[in-house]
Amino acid sequence: MTYQFLRREDAVVRYGRQAHPKYLGLRDKTTVCNAFFSNCDQQPCYVQSPNFPGMYPRNTTCYYHLRQAKTPAGTKAIMVLSQKDGRLVHIKSQAQPHDTAERHLKLYGDCYYVGDYVRVYDGNSTTSPVLITFCRGDIVPEIVSSGPDVLIEFTTSAFDKPVHEMPWTHLAGFELKAETRFIPQDAIGEDCRVVIRSSDNSSGWVEGASHSVPPNTTCVWQFLGSPDQVVWITFVYYTRTTQLAKLQGKLCTTQLTIADGVWPNGTTIDTHCRGSEMRTCHRARRLREDTLARPCDRNESYVSSGKSLSVSQFYGDGSIVTKVSFLFR
Known part of the structure:
Protein backbone atom coordinates (compact mmCIF):
# COMPACT_ATOMS: atom_id res chain seq x y z
CA MET A 1 0.00 0.00 0.00
CA THR A 2 1.20 3.51 -0.79
CA TYR A 3 -0.19 6.85 0.29
CA GLN A 4 0.36 10.53 -0.38
CA PHE A 5 -0.77 13.77 1.26
CA LEU A 6 -1.93 16.57 -1.04
CA ARG A 7 -2.47 20.22 -0.31
CA ARG A 8 -6.06 21.28 -0.92
CA GLU A 9 -5.03 23.62 -3.75
CA ASP A 10 -3.38 20.67 -5.52
CA ALA A 11 -6.52 18.49 -5.36
CA VAL A 12 -8.00 20.21 -8.40
CA VAL A 13 -10.16 17.29 -9.57
CA ARG A 14 -12.17 17.39 -6.36
CA TYR A 15 -12.03 21.05 -5.38
CA GLY A 16 -11.21 22.86 -8.62
CA ARG A 17 -8.53 25.47 -9.12
CA GLN A 18 -8.08 28.37 -6.72
CA ALA A 19 -9.34 30.88 -9.28
CA HIS A 20 -12.42 28.73 -10.01
CA PRO A 21 -13.25 26.61 -6.95
CA LYS A 22 -16.02 24.02 -7.22
CA TYR A 23 -19.13 24.52 -5.13
CA LEU A 24 -19.87 21.10 -3.61
CA GLY A 25 -23.04 21.99 -1.70
CA LEU A 26 -23.89 22.00 1.99
CA ARG A 27 -23.15 18.62 3.54
CA ASP A 28 -25.51 17.00 6.01
CA LYS A 29 -23.04 15.99 8.73
CA THR A 30 -25.50 13.52 10.24
CA THR A 31 -25.20 11.35 7.10
CA VAL A 32 -22.35 9.83 5.11
CA CYS A 33 -22.85 11.91 2.00
CA ASN A 34 -26.20 13.76 1.74
CA ALA A 35 -25.91 17.33 0.44
CA PHE A 36 -28.09 20.33 -0.48
CA PHE A 37 -27.40 22.78 -3.32
CA SER A 38 -29.20 26.08 -3.82
CA ASN A 39 -29.13 28.82 -6.46
CA CYS A 40 -26.84 27.21 -9.03
CA ASP A 41 -27.53 30.24 -11.27
CA GLN A 42 -24.91 32.20 -9.31
CA GLN A 43 -22.19 29.58 -9.69
CA PRO A 44 -21.97 26.10 -11.23
CA CYS A 45 -22.64 23.35 -8.71
CA TYR A 46 -20.75 20.06 -8.74
CA VAL A 47 -22.33 16.86 -7.45
CA GLN A 48 -19.72 14.23 -6.57
CA SER A 49 -19.79 10.70 -5.23
CA PRO A 50 -18.24 10.25 -1.75
CA ASN A 51 -14.44 10.46 -1.76
CA PHE A 52 -14.40 11.47 -5.46
CA PRO A 53 -12.12 10.95 -7.41
CA GLY A 54 -11.24 8.00 -5.18
CA MET A 55 -13.16 4.79 -4.52
CA TYR A 56 -16.58 5.29 -2.98
CA PRO A 57 -17.87 3.27 0.01
CA ARG A 58 -20.03 0.14 -0.24
CA ASN A 59 -23.57 -0.34 1.06
CA THR A 60 -24.34 3.38 1.01
CA THR A 61 -27.13 5.62 -0.28
CA CYS A 62 -26.55 9.33 -0.87
CA TYR A 63 -29.18 11.97 -1.64
CA TYR A 64 -28.30 15.26 -3.31
CA HIS A 65 -31.11 17.84 -3.43
CA LEU A 66 -30.73 20.76 -5.82
CA ARG A 67 -33.15 23.70 -5.70
CA GLN A 68 -33.40 27.11 -7.35
CA ALA A 69 -35.15 29.46 -4.92
CA LYS A 70 -35.02 32.81 -6.76
CA THR A 71 -36.61 33.19 -10.19
CA PRO A 72 -36.95 36.33 -12.38
CA ALA A 73 -40.51 37.53 -13.02
CA GLY A 74 -42.27 35.80 -15.92
CA THR A 75 -39.95 32.80 -15.92
CA LYS A 76 -39.56 29.45 -14.19
CA ALA A 77 -36.36 27.69 -13.21
CA ILE A 78 -35.20 24.32 -14.46
CA MET A 79 -32.11 22.40 -13.33
CA VAL A 80 -29.62 20.99 -15.84
CA LEU A 81 -27.19 18.14 -15.04
CA SER A 82 -24.46 16.90 -17.38
CA GLN A 83 -20.91 15.60 -17.69
CA LYS A 84 -19.03 16.14 -20.94
CA ASP A 85 -15.92 14.25 -19.82
CA GLY A 86 -16.70 10.53 -19.79
CA ARG A 87 -13.59 9.81 -17.71
CA LEU A 88 -15.26 11.42 -14.70
CA VAL A 89 -18.12 8.91 -14.57
CA HIS A 90 -17.77 5.24 -13.67
CA ILE A 91 -20.38 3.45 -11.57
CA LYS A 92 -19.54 -0.23 -11.06
CA SER A 93 -21.99 -2.58 -12.73
CA GLN A 94 -22.51 -6.33 -12.85
CA ALA A 95 -21.48 -7.70 -16.26
CA GLN A 96 -24.38 -8.80 -18.48
CA PRO A 97 -24.40 -11.03 -21.62
CA HIS A 98 -25.04 -8.16 -24.03
CA ASP A 99 -22.34 -5.86 -22.57
CA THR A 100 -19.51 -4.83 -24.89
CA ALA A 101 -15.87 -4.23 -24.05
CA GLU A 102 -16.32 -0.56 -24.94
CA ARG A 103 -17.28 1.66 -22.01
CA HIS A 104 -20.76 3.09 -22.27
CA LEU A 105 -23.48 4.43 -20.03
CA LYS A 106 -25.95 1.70 -19.07
CA LEU A 107 -29.53 2.78 -18.48
CA TYR A 108 -32.61 1.88 -16.47
CA GLY A 109 -33.11 -1.90 -16.28
CA ASP A 110 -29.63 -2.58 -17.67
CA CYS A 111 -28.21 -1.53 -14.31
CA TYR A 112 -28.08 -4.78 -12.30
CA TYR A 113 -30.68 -4.61 -9.55
CA VAL A 114 -28.19 -5.27 -6.73
CA GLY A 115 -25.45 -3.18 -8.38
CA ASP A 116 -24.50 0.47 -8.03
CA TYR A 117 -26.53 3.17 -9.76
CA VAL A 118 -27.34 6.87 -10.02
CA ARG A 119 -31.01 7.82 -10.25
CA VAL A 120 -32.33 11.30 -11.02
CA TYR A 121 -35.81 12.37 -9.91
CA ASP A 122 -37.80 15.24 -11.42
CA GLY A 123 -38.65 16.81 -8.07
CA ASN A 124 -37.57 16.87 -4.44
CA SER A 125 -38.42 13.31 -3.34
CA THR A 126 -38.09 9.67 -4.39
CA THR A 127 -41.82 9.67 -5.23
CA SER A 128 -41.17 12.18 -8.04
CA PRO A 129 -40.94 10.90 -11.65
CA VAL A 130 -37.66 9.17 -12.52
CA LEU A 131 -35.84 10.95 -15.36
CA ILE A 132 -32.97 8.46 -15.67
CA THR A 133 -31.16 5.63 -13.91
CA PHE A 134 -27.59 4.99 -15.05
CA CYS A 135 -24.46 3.04 -14.19
CA ARG A 136 -21.09 2.12 -15.71
CA GLY A 137 -19.65 5.19 -17.42
CA ASP A 138 -19.24 7.60 -20.28
CA ILE A 139 -20.45 11.08 -21.23
CA VAL A 140 -23.73 12.04 -19.55
CA PRO A 141 -25.94 14.18 -21.83
CA GLU A 142 -28.09 16.94 -20.40
CA ILE A 143 -30.66 15.83 -17.84
CA VAL A 144 -33.18 18.65 -17.43
CA SER A 145 -35.83 18.96 -14.72
CA SER A 146 -39.29 20.40 -15.38
CA GLY A 147 -39.11 22.68 -12.34
CA PRO A 148 -36.80 24.19 -9.72
CA ASP A 149 -36.10 20.93 -7.85
CA VAL A 150 -34.14 17.82 -8.70
CA LEU A 151 -33.08 14.93 -6.46
CA ILE A 152 -30.11 12.67 -7.23
CA GLU A 153 -29.86 9.27 -5.53
CA PHE A 154 -26.58 7.34 -5.51
CA THR A 155 -26.84 3.79 -4.16
CA THR A 156 -23.98 1.31 -3.82
CA SER A 157 -24.33 -2.41 -3.33
CA ALA A 158 -23.18 -4.30 -0.23
CA PHE A 159 -22.23 -7.26 -2.44
CA ASP A 160 -18.93 -6.08 -3.87
CA LYS A 161 -15.33 -5.31 -3.01
CA PRO A 162 -13.82 -1.82 -2.82
CA VAL A 163 -11.60 -2.34 -5.87
CA HIS A 164 -11.04 0.03 -8.79
CA GLU A 165 -12.03 -1.62 -12.07
CA MET A 166 -9.41 -1.83 -14.79
CA PRO A 167 -8.20 -0.16 -16.93
CA TRP A 168 -7.07 3.01 -15.09
CA THR A 169 -8.33 5.29 -17.85
CA HIS A 170 -11.23 6.61 -15.80
CA LEU A 171 -11.90 7.71 -12.23
CA ALA A 172 -14.08 5.88 -9.73
CA GLY A 173 -17.50 7.34 -8.92
CA PHE A 174 -18.96 10.35 -10.67
CA GLU A 175 -19.11 14.09 -10.95
CA LEU A 176 -22.07 15.92 -12.50
CA LYS A 177 -22.11 19.62 -13.27
CA ALA A 178 -25.37 21.34 -12.32
CA GLU A 179 -26.64 24.73 -13.42
CA THR A 180 -29.89 26.68 -13.54
CA ARG A 181 -31.73 27.87 -16.64
CA PHE A 182 -34.74 30.16 -16.80
CA ILE A 183 -37.47 29.52 -19.37
CA PRO A 184 -40.85 31.22 -20.07
CA GLN A 185 -43.46 30.65 -17.38
CA ASP A 186 -45.92 29.18 -19.89
CA ALA A 187 -43.50 26.53 -21.24
CA ILE A 188 -44.82 22.97 -21.13
CA GLY A 189 -44.44 21.53 -17.63
CA GLU A 190 -44.04 18.23 -15.78
CA ASP A 191 -47.38 16.80 -16.95
CA CYS A 192 -46.33 17.48 -20.59
Whole structure:
Protein backbone atom coordinates (compact mmCIF):
# COMPACT_ATOMS: atom_id res chain seq x y z
CA MET A 1 0.00 0.00 0.00
CA THR A 2 1.20 3.51 -0.79
CA TYR A 3 -0.19 6.85 0.29
CA GLN A 4 0.36 10.53 -0.38
CA PHE A 5 -0.77 13.77 1.26
CA LEU A 6 -1.93 16.57 -1.04
CA ARG A 7 -2.47 20.22 -0.31
CA ARG A 8 -6.06 21.28 -0.92
CA GLU A 9 -5.03 23.62 -3.75
CA ASP A 10 -3.38 20.67 -5.52
CA ALA A 11 -6.52 18.49 -5.36
CA VAL A 12 -8.00 20.21 -8.40
CA VAL A 13 -10.16 17.29 -9.57
CA ARG A 14 -12.17 17.39 -6.36
CA TYR A 15 -12.03 21.05 -5.38
CA GLY A 16 -11.21 22.86 -8.62
CA ARG A 17 -8.53 25.47 -9.12
CA GLN A 18 -8.08 28.37 -6.72
CA ALA A 19 -9.34 30.88 -9.28
CA HIS A 20 -12.42 28.73 -10.01
CA PRO A 21 -13.25 26.61 -6.95
CA LYS A 22 -16.02 24.02 -7.22
CA TYR A 23 -19.13 24.52 -5.13
CA LEU A 24 -19.87 21.10 -3.61
CA GLY A 25 -23.04 21.99 -1.70
CA LEU A 26 -23.89 22.00 1.99
CA ARG A 27 -23.15 18.62 3.54
CA ASP A 28 -25.51 17.00 6.01
CA LYS A 29 -23.04 15.99 8.73
CA THR A 30 -25.50 13.52 10.24
CA THR A 31 -25.20 11.35 7.10
CA VAL A 32 -22.35 9.83 5.11
CA CYS A 33 -22.85 11.91 2.00
CA ASN A 34 -26.20 13.76 1.74
CA ALA A 35 -25.91 17.33 0.44
CA PHE A 36 -28.09 20.33 -0.48
CA PHE A 37 -27.40 22.78 -3.32
CA SER A 38 -29.20 26.08 -3.82
CA ASN A 39 -29.13 28.82 -6.46
CA CYS A 40 -26.84 27.21 -9.03
CA ASP A 41 -27.53 30.24 -11.27
CA GLN A 42 -24.91 32.20 -9.31
CA GLN A 43 -22.19 29.58 -9.69
CA PRO A 44 -21.97 26.10 -11.23
CA CYS A 45 -22.64 23.35 -8.71
CA TYR A 46 -20.75 20.06 -8.74
CA VAL A 47 -22.33 16.86 -7.45
CA GLN A 48 -19.72 14.23 -6.57
CA SER A 49 -19.79 10.70 -5.23
CA PRO A 50 -18.24 10.25 -1.75
CA ASN A 51 -14.44 10.46 -1.76
CA PHE A 52 -14.40 11.47 -5.46
CA PRO A 53 -12.12 10.95 -7.41
CA GLY A 54 -11.24 8.00 -5.18
CA MET A 55 -13.16 4.79 -4.52
CA TYR A 56 -16.58 5.29 -2.98
CA PRO A 57 -17.87 3.27 0.01
CA ARG A 58 -20.03 0.14 -0.24
CA ASN A 59 -23.57 -0.34 1.06
CA THR A 60 -24.34 3.38 1.01
CA THR A 61 -27.13 5.62 -0.28
CA CYS A 62 -26.55 9.33 -0.87
CA TYR A 63 -29.18 11.97 -1.64
CA TYR A 64 -28.30 15.26 -3.31
CA HIS A 65 -31.11 17.84 -3.43
CA LEU A 66 -30.73 20.76 -5.82
CA ARG A 67 -33.15 23.70 -5.70
CA GLN A 68 -33.40 27.11 -7.35
CA ALA A 69 -35.15 29.46 -4.92
CA LYS A 70 -35.02 32.81 -6.76
CA THR A 71 -36.61 33.19 -10.19
CA PRO A 72 -36.95 36.33 -12.38
CA ALA A 73 -40.51 37.53 -13.02
CA GLY A 74 -42.27 35.80 -15.92
CA THR A 75 -39.95 32.80 -15.92
CA LYS A 76 -39.56 29.45 -14.19
CA ALA A 77 -36.36 27.69 -13.21
CA ILE A 78 -35.20 24.32 -14.46
CA MET A 79 -32.11 22.40 -13.33
CA VAL A 80 -29.62 20.99 -15.84
CA LEU A 81 -27.19 18.14 -15.04
CA SER A 82 -24.46 16.90 -17.38
CA GLN A 83 -20.91 15.60 -17.69
CA LYS A 84 -19.03 16.14 -20.94
CA ASP A 85 -15.92 14.25 -19.82
CA GLY A 86 -16.70 10.53 -19.79
CA ARG A 87 -13.59 9.81 -17.71
CA LEU A 88 -15.26 11.42 -14.70
CA VAL A 89 -18.12 8.91 -14.57
CA HIS A 90 -17.77 5.24 -13.67
CA ILE A 91 -20.38 3.45 -11.57
CA LYS A 92 -19.54 -0.23 -11.06
CA SER A 93 -21.99 -2.58 -12.73
CA GLN A 94 -22.51 -6.33 -12.85
CA ALA A 95 -21.48 -7.70 -16.26
CA GLN A 96 -24.38 -8.80 -18.48
CA PRO A 97 -24.40 -11.03 -21.62
CA HIS A 98 -25.04 -8.16 -24.03
CA ASP A 99 -22.34 -5.86 -22.57
CA THR A 100 -19.51 -4.83 -24.89
CA ALA A 101 -15.87 -4.23 -24.05
CA GLU A 102 -16.32 -0.56 -24.94
CA ARG A 103 -17.28 1.66 -22.01
CA HIS A 104 -20.76 3.09 -22.27
CA LEU A 105 -23.48 4.43 -20.03
CA LYS A 106 -25.95 1.70 -19.07
CA LEU A 107 -29.53 2.78 -18.48
CA TYR A 108 -32.61 1.88 -16.47
CA GLY A 109 -33.11 -1.90 -16.28
CA ASP A 110 -29.63 -2.58 -17.67
CA CYS A 111 -28.21 -1.53 -14.31
CA TYR A 112 -28.08 -4.78 -12.30
CA TYR A 113 -30.68 -4.61 -9.55
CA VAL A 114 -28.19 -5.27 -6.73
CA GLY A 115 -25.45 -3.18 -8.38
CA ASP A 116 -24.50 0.47 -8.03
CA TYR A 117 -26.53 3.17 -9.76
CA VAL A 118 -27.34 6.87 -10.02
CA ARG A 119 -31.01 7.82 -10.25
CA VAL A 120 -32.33 11.30 -11.02
CA TYR A 121 -35.81 12.37 -9.91
CA ASP A 122 -37.80 15.24 -11.42
CA GLY A 123 -38.65 16.81 -8.07
CA ASN A 124 -37.57 16.87 -4.44
CA SER A 125 -38.42 13.31 -3.34
CA THR A 126 -38.09 9.67 -4.39
CA THR A 127 -41.82 9.67 -5.23
CA SER A 128 -41.17 12.18 -8.04
CA PRO A 129 -40.94 10.90 -11.65
CA VAL A 130 -37.66 9.17 -12.52
CA LEU A 131 -35.84 10.95 -15.36
CA ILE A 132 -32.97 8.46 -15.67
CA THR A 133 -31.16 5.63 -13.91
CA PHE A 134 -27.59 4.99 -15.05
CA CYS A 135 -24.46 3.04 -14.19
CA ARG A 136 -21.09 2.12 -15.71
CA GLY A 137 -19.65 5.19 -17.42
CA ASP A 138 -19.24 7.60 -20.28
CA ILE A 139 -20.45 11.08 -21.23
CA VAL A 140 -23.73 12.04 -19.55
CA PRO A 141 -25.94 14.18 -21.83
CA GLU A 142 -28.09 16.94 -20.40
CA ILE A 143 -30.66 15.83 -17.84
CA VAL A 144 -33.18 18.65 -17.43
CA SER A 145 -35.83 18.96 -14.72
CA SER A 146 -39.29 20.40 -15.38
CA GLY A 147 -39.11 22.68 -12.34
CA PRO A 148 -36.80 24.19 -9.72
CA ASP A 149 -36.10 20.93 -7.85
CA VAL A 150 -34.14 17.82 -8.70
CA LEU A 151 -33.08 14.93 -6.46
CA ILE A 152 -30.11 12.67 -7.23
CA GLU A 153 -29.86 9.27 -5.53
CA PHE A 154 -26.58 7.34 -5.51
CA THR A 155 -26.84 3.79 -4.16
CA THR A 156 -23.98 1.31 -3.82
CA SER A 157 -24.33 -2.41 -3.33
CA ALA A 158 -23.18 -4.30 -0.23
CA PHE A 159 -22.23 -7.26 -2.44
CA ASP A 160 -18.93 -6.08 -3.87
CA LYS A 161 -15.33 -5.31 -3.01
CA PRO A 162 -13.82 -1.82 -2.82
CA VAL A 163 -11.60 -2.34 -5.87
CA HIS A 164 -11.04 0.03 -8.79
CA GLU A 165 -12.03 -1.62 -12.07
CA MET A 166 -9.41 -1.83 -14.79
CA PRO A 167 -8.20 -0.16 -16.93
CA TRP A 168 -7.07 3.01 -15.09
CA THR A 169 -8.33 5.29 -17.85
CA HIS A 170 -11.23 6.61 -15.80
CA LEU A 171 -11.90 7.71 -12.23
CA ALA A 172 -14.08 5.88 -9.73
CA GLY A 173 -17.50 7.34 -8.92
CA PHE A 174 -18.96 10.35 -10.67
CA GLU A 175 -19.11 14.09 -10.95
CA LEU A 176 -22.07 15.92 -12.50
CA LYS A 177 -22.11 19.62 -13.27
CA ALA A 178 -25.37 21.34 -12.32
CA GLU A 179 -26.64 24.73 -13.42
CA THR A 180 -29.89 26.68 -13.54
CA ARG A 181 -31.73 27.87 -16.64
CA PHE A 182 -34.74 30.16 -16.80
CA ILE A 183 -37.47 29.52 -19.37
CA PRO A 184 -40.85 31.22 -20.07
CA GLN A 185 -43.46 30.65 -17.38
CA ASP A 186 -45.92 29.18 -19.89
CA ALA A 187 -43.50 26.53 -21.24
CA ILE A 188 -44.82 22.97 -21.13
CA GLY A 189 -44.44 21.53 -17.63
CA GLU A 190 -44.04 18.23 -15.78
CA ASP A 191 -47.38 16.80 -16.95
CA CYS A 192 -46.33 17.48 -20.59
CA ARG A 193 -49.76 18.81 -21.50
CA VAL A 194 -50.66 22.26 -22.82
CA VAL A 195 -53.89 23.65 -24.25
CA ILE A 196 -53.68 26.57 -26.69
CA ARG A 197 -56.93 28.47 -27.34
CA SER A 198 -57.55 30.90 -30.17
CA SER A 199 -59.42 33.12 -27.71
CA ASP A 200 -56.08 33.76 -25.98
CA ASN A 201 -53.98 34.17 -29.12
CA SER A 202 -54.87 33.38 -32.72
CA SER A 203 -51.26 32.64 -33.76
CA GLY A 204 -47.87 31.94 -32.23
CA TRP A 205 -44.83 29.68 -32.08
CA VAL A 206 -44.49 26.33 -30.32
CA GLU A 207 -41.29 24.50 -29.37
CA GLY A 208 -40.71 21.00 -28.03
CA ALA A 209 -40.37 20.24 -24.34
CA SER A 210 -37.46 22.07 -22.70
CA HIS A 211 -37.12 19.47 -19.93
CA SER A 212 -36.17 15.80 -20.02
CA VAL A 213 -39.08 13.41 -20.49
CA PRO A 214 -39.16 9.94 -18.86
CA PRO A 215 -39.58 6.80 -21.01
CA ASN A 216 -43.07 5.88 -22.25
CA THR A 217 -44.35 9.45 -21.88
CA THR A 218 -46.56 11.33 -24.35
CA CYS A 219 -46.42 15.13 -24.53
CA VAL A 220 -49.50 16.80 -26.01
CA TRP A 221 -50.13 20.24 -27.50
CA GLN A 222 -53.91 20.66 -27.94
CA PHE A 223 -55.24 23.49 -30.13
CA LEU A 224 -58.84 24.66 -29.66
CA GLY A 225 -60.45 27.25 -31.93
CA SER A 226 -63.92 28.74 -32.19
CA PRO A 227 -66.65 26.88 -34.19
CA ASP A 228 -65.97 28.86 -37.38
CA GLN A 229 -62.19 28.27 -37.35
CA VAL A 230 -59.71 25.60 -38.46
CA VAL A 231 -56.20 24.99 -37.07
CA TRP A 232 -53.26 25.43 -39.47
CA ILE A 233 -49.77 24.43 -38.27
CA THR A 234 -46.48 24.65 -40.15
CA PHE A 235 -43.25 22.99 -38.95
CA VAL A 236 -40.05 24.95 -39.45
CA TYR A 237 -37.97 21.92 -38.44
CA TYR A 238 -38.18 18.59 -36.65
CA THR A 239 -35.00 16.81 -35.54
CA ARG A 240 -34.35 13.58 -33.66
CA THR A 241 -30.93 12.85 -32.13
CA THR A 242 -29.84 9.60 -30.47
CA GLN A 243 -27.72 10.73 -27.51
CA LEU A 244 -27.08 7.38 -25.79
CA ALA A 245 -26.64 3.88 -27.17
CA LYS A 246 -29.48 1.60 -26.09
CA LEU A 247 -30.91 -1.70 -27.28
CA GLN A 248 -34.12 -0.89 -29.14
CA GLY A 249 -36.73 -3.53 -29.85
CA LYS A 250 -39.08 -1.39 -31.93
CA LEU A 251 -38.49 0.95 -34.85
CA CYS A 252 -41.04 3.53 -33.70
CA THR A 253 -39.93 4.08 -30.12
CA THR A 254 -40.11 7.85 -30.69
CA GLN A 255 -43.15 9.00 -32.67
CA LEU A 256 -44.86 12.29 -33.52
CA THR A 257 -48.60 12.21 -34.27
CA ILE A 258 -50.76 15.00 -35.70
CA ALA A 259 -54.47 14.36 -35.24
CA ASP A 260 -57.69 16.07 -36.28
CA GLY A 261 -59.80 16.66 -33.16
CA VAL A 262 -59.20 16.36 -29.45
CA TRP A 263 -56.45 14.06 -28.11
CA PRO A 264 -56.53 11.07 -27.66
CA ASN A 265 -59.72 10.49 -29.67
CA GLY A 266 -58.85 12.45 -32.80
CA THR A 267 -58.41 11.13 -36.34
CA THR A 268 -54.75 10.76 -37.33
CA ILE A 269 -53.59 13.10 -40.07
CA ASP A 270 -49.95 12.04 -40.08
CA THR A 271 -47.38 10.17 -38.00
CA HIS A 272 -43.63 10.59 -38.09
CA CYS A 273 -41.12 7.93 -37.01
CA ARG A 274 -37.45 7.30 -37.62
CA GLY A 275 -36.79 7.24 -41.35
CA SER A 276 -40.13 8.79 -42.43
CA GLU A 277 -40.58 12.24 -43.96
CA MET A 278 -42.85 14.97 -42.65
CA ARG A 279 -44.05 18.24 -44.09
CA THR A 280 -41.84 21.21 -43.20
CA CYS A 281 -41.49 24.76 -44.47
CA HIS A 282 -38.14 26.29 -43.59
CA ARG A 283 -39.02 29.78 -44.78
CA ALA A 284 -41.74 29.94 -42.10
CA ARG A 285 -39.01 31.16 -39.75
CA ARG A 286 -38.78 34.37 -41.81
CA LEU A 287 -42.37 35.21 -40.92
CA ARG A 288 -41.13 36.13 -37.44
CA GLU A 289 -39.21 39.12 -38.83
CA ASP A 290 -40.65 39.65 -42.32
CA THR A 291 -44.42 39.91 -42.67
CA LEU A 292 -44.00 40.13 -46.47
CA ALA A 293 -42.36 36.70 -46.71
CA ARG A 294 -44.26 34.21 -48.87
CA PRO A 295 -46.46 32.11 -46.57
CA CYS A 296 -46.30 28.33 -46.57
CA ASP A 297 -49.08 26.53 -48.46
CA ARG A 298 -51.24 23.56 -47.45
CA ASN A 299 -48.85 21.03 -48.99
CA GLU A 300 -46.19 22.24 -46.54
CA SER A 301 -48.51 22.34 -43.54
CA TYR A 302 -51.16 20.43 -41.60
CA VAL A 303 -54.72 21.74 -41.50
CA SER A 304 -57.60 20.45 -39.39
CA SER A 305 -61.10 19.86 -40.75
CA GLY A 306 -62.68 21.50 -37.74
CA LYS A 307 -61.93 23.70 -34.76
CA SER A 308 -59.43 21.43 -32.96
CA LEU A 309 -56.13 19.68 -33.66
CA SER A 310 -53.54 17.95 -31.49
CA VAL A 311 -49.80 17.38 -31.78
CA SER A 312 -48.49 14.55 -29.60
CA GLN A 313 -44.91 13.35 -29.15
CA PHE A 314 -44.34 9.86 -27.71
CA TYR A 315 -40.98 9.17 -26.03
CA GLY A 316 -40.61 5.40 -25.80
CA ASP A 317 -36.98 5.52 -24.66
CA GLY A 318 -37.24 8.91 -22.98
CA SER A 319 -35.82 12.17 -24.30
CA ILE A 320 -32.43 11.62 -22.64
CA VAL A 321 -31.87 8.63 -24.95
CA THR A 322 -33.52 10.18 -28.01
CA LYS A 323 -33.69 13.97 -27.99
CA VAL A 324 -36.43 15.59 -30.07
CA SER A 325 -36.42 19.26 -31.09
CA PHE A 326 -39.00 21.07 -33.18
CA LEU A 327 -40.49 24.45 -33.93
CA PHE A 328 -43.84 25.12 -35.57
CA ARG A 329 -46.20 28.02 -36.11
